[in-house]
Structures are given as structure tokens and as C-alpha cells.
Amino acid sequence: MTLLATVATAADAPSCYSRLTNEWFCAQYLHDRQDQLVDATVEHIQITLIAIVVSVLIAFPLALLARRLPRLEAGILGLSTAVYTIPSLALLPLLVPFTDLSRTTVVIGLALYALTILVRSVLEGLRSVPEEVRESATGLGYGTTRRLFRIELPLALPVMMAGLRVATVSTVALTTIGTIVSYGGLGNLISDGVQTNFRAELMAASIICVLLAVVLDLLIVGAQWVLTPWTRGVSTP
């Protein structure tokens, strides 16, 4: 009876993702489970973007503060190394007592990791502005704030953008771990794929995840190209 049933399903839906064939690549699967894939991808993008935006908003003031107070800088950098050392599968559970099993838990965890990268790259970027430029700006009568926004930040942009790229790409990959609290975007599909030995689902989710990282990376490169017209023509890798 069970045999008959299996044969029947295989016969009227000879899909490449049936239990019998279980192929890695399966167009039929992409078509049939489109909604599921789109939902997971949207959730993945939302979690990633919110985490990145939050950490950018925190990283800037933090880095500016650290630059003002060198003693604080050592503390902030030390703390961020410590956070980065903690495995993601451990960090998310540690947040659960405070934020429950929610999307917030994943966003906070990812934002913390991104923050450690971004604070460093903002500091690094501001430090890459040559002293002479700073002095010239002061000589031209720029105040501290105006110098920061008109001179230093634009010049620091390439280094900061490099940090943003690293942070974004890692965050896309890390979001998959959110599956431990059931908010992992594509990670949920990967997790399901392992538990049910479902190759097409696993492969599709993994590939979308990598593509997502590549696309976001390219978008940032594009934004940088638009924002820093003066670097064009200079050899930038």
C-alpha cells in the first residue's frame, strides 16, 4: 500500500524533488514553492538590512566619541573584539532571556557583530585622512563640525565603505544562524532541508543566500562610485 502510494505520487508529479529522486537542482521546486522561497528571502533581507542600519546609526556616534576620548577607544575596541569572539550560536541564546524568541533577538545579535566591524572601519577611515588636509581645513576657517562633515567624512568614505561591505556580506551569511530562534530567513529553509533530507530546498536556499550577499555588495560598490566622484580615474581596487 505504501509502495503504491509512493509510486502514485511519483507518477502524477514526476518532480525532481520527490523523495525518490531528491535531486540537488530542481526547477520544478523553484516553481512550486515560490511563495515559501520569496517569504524566506524577504525575511532574510529585512533582518539583514535592519541590523546593518541600526549598527551604522550606532557605530558613527560611538566612533566619534572614541576618537575624542582615547581612553574610551581602547575600551570600545577591546569590547568589540570580545563580542566578535563569541560564536553566533552562543550569542543569540544569550540574548533570549531579554528579548524572547523574536526577530528582535536576531537583529540585535547581528547588529552587535556588524557594529564591531563598523566602529573599527569608521575609526580607521577618519584616521586615513591626512593630517595636512585637516590642518588646511582648519586654516580655511572650518569649525570642528563643519570640517568633520565637509572634509573628513567624505575623505574617509572609501575606507568606511570597505568596512560596510565586509559587515554587510558577513551579516547576510550570519542571518542563517537566526534559525536557532526560528527567525533565520533562508536559514530556516536550510535547517528544514537538513532535517528532512531535502536537497533541492537546501541548495536553492544556499545559492539565494550567496547571491544576496553578492548583490548587496555590488549595490554598496555602486553607491560608493556615485558618492565619491573624485576617486574615479584614480586606481581603486
Added chain:
Amino acid sequence: MTVISDAWTYLTTASNWTGEGGMLQLMGQQLLLTVTALLIAMLIGLPVALWLGHLGRGGVLAINVSNIGRAVPTFALLALLVVADWPGTRGFGPYGRAGLATIIALTLFALPPIITAANVAIREVSPSVRQAADGMGMTGWQKFWRVELPIAASLVMSGVRLALVQVWATATIAALVAGPGLGRVITDGFYRTNYGKGIAGAVVVAAVALVLEGLAALAQRRLDPVPREPSPKRHRGMSATRPMVAEEIDAVGH
């Protein structure tokens, strides 16, 4: 907040640490996995990266390897290895279920930091030092072994240190595919809604990670022949010429 007291109870109950499947055994298993994968990655990565660095090459390789490593989620790679026909979930000696898949994934994720740091370290040895070595009549091998390597040693070690922490972190993720290691305590806790247990596991994993990082930093300081002073401000010319990100933060998703 009861989960915190649950976690404390779990941590302070001796029977959770000892015996088959206890946290001590799992911790030993994960340390063994970490060390094995790190050694394999060093055996593969170091010779290639160092030699290319000696020839003044490998920049593109280093960048690409770390970019790919960052974009591919560890979890996805592990999942693919486990579901594939080979290596699948087969055990591997003392490494437990899916041991082989875990070691392969861990080795792959240890490679980028090791390769990048070693390659950059050798290439950044100052040209005047190389010229001096040439002037003294050193052969290529002597120059590499007696000049470049000692100067680069500390930076090379920083890559290994980063890899160590990263491999430990990745080994935790093995539990998401029902693999070996301490992560199992976390996933068990969460899948069976025993959050106290999950959080207890997380505390242990995080504590060991911090200890490993501390030990590695200590070892690196010991190995450094010339203790570094806090790096003086370097002039890099216009920042627009070359985006730079500190090598240390170049960690791959874990």
C-alpha cells in the same frame, strides 16, 4: 527571567558535566575538532601563502579567498556536506556523528584568515630589507627563511589566532546539523524548549571562546621577537587611493 536561574541550575549540576554526552566530553570533542581542522588548514594554507608571498604574489588570491569565505554561510556549507552522499553524516573516529563533514567545513573556513594574513605578512616585508638580504648574497631560500619569515612571524600568527577562534565558533554550528560538539547543548535546549539548558550551553561556549582568544593572544606575544610599540600614525597619502580595513576584523561569518 526564570531561564537564567534554570541555566544556573544546569551549570551547577555535576551530572550535566560528566559522563557520556556530558558537557566535558562534548567540550573535549569540540577542542579536538578545532585543533585537527586548524592543523590541516595550516598544513595546506601556510606553504602556499608564504611561498606566493615570497614571490611577491598572491594578492588577488588572498582577497578572493576571503571574499568567498565571507559570503558563503558556514551553516549552508555544513548542511550541503551533511546531506550529500559523501561525506554525509558518517562518523569519523572520535569526532562523532558527521565528524568528517564537520572537519572539512572547519578546514575550509580556517583557510581564508590563515592564507590572507600569511600572504600579506610576507609581502609587506619592506623592500629595503629584501635588498639588504640580496646584497649580503643570500639565496632566495635563505632570504625567505632567515629574513622574511622572522619579520612576518607575528602577523602570520595573528591569522592563525583568528582562524582558531573562528574554527571554534564554526564547530559550535555543527550542532545545527546534529553534528558533534558543545553546540549540541544549545540546540538541544532550544529544540526541546528547555531554554535554561540552551543558555547554559551558550555561556560555556562563549567562555571557552574568550579563553582561547586570550591564550592565542598570549602565545602570539611570546612568539614576537621584537615587541611592538603601539603603532605610530602612518601617513598613507590621500585616503582615496586605497580602501583599507584592518586585517584583524576580516573575520568570516561564524
